[in-house]
Amino acid sequence: MKAIGISSSGRTKAYSKIIVKDILEESGIEYEMINLAAMNIRGCLGCLKCASNNKCVQKDDFQEVVDKIIEADALVFGGGNYYGMLNAIGHAFWERTFSLRHRESFLFAGKLGIAVGLDRNEDKKEATAFIKKMMLSNKMAVIATLTDPGHWQCYDCGYGHDCVVGNVYAHMGLTTADNAEANRPEEYGREAQKEAKAIGKMLGSILSARK
Numbered sequence: 001m002k003a004i005g006i007s008s009s010g011r012t013k014a015y016s017k018i019i020v021k022d023i024l025e026e027s028g029i030e031y032e033m034i035n036l037a038a039m040n041i042r043g044c045l046g047c048l049k050c051a052s053n054n055k056c057v058q059k060d061d062f063q064e065v066v067d068k069i070i071e072a073d074a075l076v077f078g079g080g081n082y083y084g085m086l087n088a089i090g091h092a093f094w095e096r097t098f099s100l101r102h103r104e105s106f107l108f109a110g111k112l113g114i115a116v117g118l119d120r121n122e123d124k125k126e127a128t129a130f131i132k133k134m135m136l137s138n139k140m141a142v143i144a145t146l147t148d149p150g151h152w153q154c155y156d157c158g159y160g161h162d163c164v165v166g167n168v169y170a171h172m173g174l175t176t177a178d179n180a181e182a183n184r185p186e187e188y189g190r191e192a193q194k195e196a197k198a199i200g201k202m203l204g205s206i207l208s209a210r211k
C-alpha cells in the first residue's frame, strides 16, 4: 500500500505541504511527497490528441506524476486559494488529467482521495472544492476534505508576512489575540491539526484493512 502526497504551493514552509505530510505520517503507510512547484507542468492545450490513447503529448513532468499516482492507492492533494481558485500550479496539474479519462478509461478511478485546501472563505472553500471536484471527475473515491484558512498575507503594504510597516495584521483590522493565532508561519490551525490526524488515521485504517 502506498500513497502520494502532492502540494501545489511554491512556498518553502507551505501549509499545504505540512498538512498533507501530517496526514500521511499519521496514516502509517508508505508515501512519497511531490512538490509540483519544483516540476515543469504546463496547462492543458486542449489539442485533444490524448483522446486516442489517454496520453498527453506535451513533453514535461506531468506523465511522471501520473505514473506515480497510478502505482499508488491514495492521493492526498493540497493547495492554496489564489484569488478565489486553486493556485495556477495546482490548476495546471488538474487540467491535464483531462488526458486520462477518454473512452471511459479514467486512469485514477478508485484511488482514495483527500483534498486539502487553504481557503479563508469558509462558505465557498474554493480551493478545497476544486480539488474535490477534480478528484471526483477522475472517478476517485474522496474519503475526506480538510480546509484551513492558510497563511495570512498582507495585501496593503506588499511585504507579506514579515511586513516592514510593523503590524501586518493591524492592516486587516485584527486584534493582538487574532494576531497570535494568525502569526503562525509553520503551524496551521489547532482544529485542522486534529482533523489532519483523524483523517490520516482513517486513511491508514482503510488501506491496512486491504492488505
Ligand SMILES: Cc1cc2nc3c(=O)[nH]c(=O)nc-3n(C[C@H](O)[C@H](O)[C@H](O)COP(=O)(O)O)c2cc1C
Pocket (backbone or CB within 6 Å): 009, 010, 011, 013, 014, 015, 016, 017, 079, 080, 081, 082, 083, 084, 085, 118, 119, 120, 121, 149, 150, 151, 152, 153
Ligand atoms: C497571489 C495570492 C493570492 C491569494 N488569494 C487568496 C484568496 O483569494 N483567498 C484566500 O483565501 N487566500 C488567498 N491567498 C492566501 C493563500 O491561499 C494562503 O497563503 C495559503 O496558505 C497558500 O497555501 P500554502 O500555504 O500551501 O502556500 C493568496 C495568496 C497569494 C500569494
